[in-house]
Amino acid sequence: MTKAEQIKNTLQETRQRRETQKPAVYELKLQNLSKRKSEVLRKAFLEAKWLYNWLVSDTERLDTPANKVSAVEVKAGDSYEERELTVLGSQIKQEIADRLKDNLRVLGKLKKNGQKVGALKCKRFVNSIPLKQYGVTYSLNFARNRVRIQKLGKFRVLGLHQIPADAEIANAVLVRKPSGYYLHVTCYLPKDSRTSPNPVGKDIGIDFGVGSKLTLSNGIRMDFEVHETPRLKQLQRKLAGTQKGSRNRERIRFLLRKEYEKLNNRRKDAQNKALAFLKIYRKVVFQDDCVKGWSVLFGRQVYSSGIGGLKSRLRTSLETPVVVERTETTTGECFACGKRRNLSLSDRVIECECGWKCDRDVNAALVILRKGLGLGPEQAVGLDRPELKPPEREAAARILGSNPYIRVSFPR
Structure with a gap:
């Protein structure tokens, strides 16, 4: 049996297994980050932005294997400089390119159906890095509450106890928020497994x-x-009085994102309580x-x-x-x-x-x-x-x- 046939059979078995499963996403927080690890994660998201913008600026570059890209051109002022990609792993770089291909494919379908769509533009921030292959791009150690990410190292995480023992772990996404770094792990659970009892017994x-x-x-x-907090309104007034491109403006924008995240967490908690x-x-x-x-x-x-x-x-x-x-x-x-x-x-x-x-x-x-x-x-x-x-x-x-x-x- 050739390698292509093995991949085809594996995909078919996975599709059949997914019909009896339901997806669930668990959020894990990276904890106890040292200065070195925080710098590694910051550099990883910076290089992800460089690679994404380099691919978006010329989509013909998607034909080349992204896992072999070791340096990209980055716009610095009015000129371009070459920056090396030293932190991102080869699989992660390829997954960033595959995500961009999927986005272009979806936009093409929407445009074909008559919907008005715009072109993809360069991003100022990239706050998520895909980790598609469990065991290769990332792995979990339940005994020690650790996660290993390709080329980034090992990190202590909080929340591994949420994942059931019978869960089939699939892909994940490394997310950056104002409150820290998180790992969103997608798992598949059996459909017949009930997560909560129904003590009332009525509709x-x-x-x-x-x-x-x-x-x-x-x-x-x-x-x-x-509702919006007084601190949020105060930060908005301060932002209006800052100069564009200044460090003070970037600091206030970070505080604004942090305040918005708190409000979204409160709203989401109210939704979770109502659903429960x-x-x-x-x-x-x-x-x-x-x-x-x-x-x-x-x-x-x-x-x-x-x-x-x-x-x-x-x-x-x-x-x-x-x-x-x-x-x-x-x-x-x-x-x-x-x-x-x-x-x-x-x-x-x-x-x-x-x-x-x-x-x-x-x-x-x-x-x-x-x-x-x-x-x-x-x-x-x-x-x-x-x-x-x-x-x-x-x-x-x-x-x-x-x-x-x-x-x-x-x-x-």
Whole structure:
């Protein structure tokens, strides 16, 4: 059997194995970095930027093997200087070139489909380095909490305990953030492995909104917003008074990136808490709302909560998500009889001729739950009496109560 046939058979076996697996990404932080190791990592990202910009400036260079490139031309002022690549390994250099090829291929497909796309430009910063091949470009030592990266050396990492024993480790990405260096490891887990129990044993419907970001069909409301801090506004004012190209401007820009990272971490933590709470239910039904359109009138509330990111994560993070099409009428439809009516934003209670009276958001969540389960108004027996069970209250207090930015209200 030739080498090409062996590679083809291996790829086919991997595709068949991936059908029974689900991907998961774990974030590991590089810790206890000495001055020498910090300088090596800084130089690695600098050389990655040099190589990327050298390839982008002339895409015909992609035809040459990038793993054999030892020096590139870098623009310094009005002239070009030759810089040697002394830190990056051969496999890493080739993976940077392969990533650029994939980007160009995707842009070509979008342009062929009629979408307007721009050309790739040189980057001022490169904050991620691909590490595709586990065991070659990087390897993990679970016994000593170490990671070895090709030609960069060994580093102590925090978070290896997150990776399960039955996980199949695939590629990784070395990421640079204002708070430090991280390794994002992609693993594949069996699809039948349950990560969390469902103690409630019932289905739930979700209605997204601006006042209450999440309204559940059992009456629980969740609201979370992380606004700009006074320090962020102060740094923005300082940045406006600095001179372009000065060291003081670069220092303030670094502090700004660090402050933005803190805000994003707080929003992401609120999303993680909401997802962890929703995992206690058997099925989670939600509507594919156009959250982006809400920013026209409620831009500050939408941006501060990150509700759009939460909606997109519901599809991938939950085990049994059920999505209702956005064209379905939910807010203006009566849950009991299915009759539709026009409601303004000031109408917070829906009253129907059939005698049904309910809060506007709770009614919408119940309609979403009914439609997601494929039931009609006459079949939804018992859904209009969503009794709040003690496990739900305990889980809400334990999971959601640990985040100070989440406000929870229970039905009376």
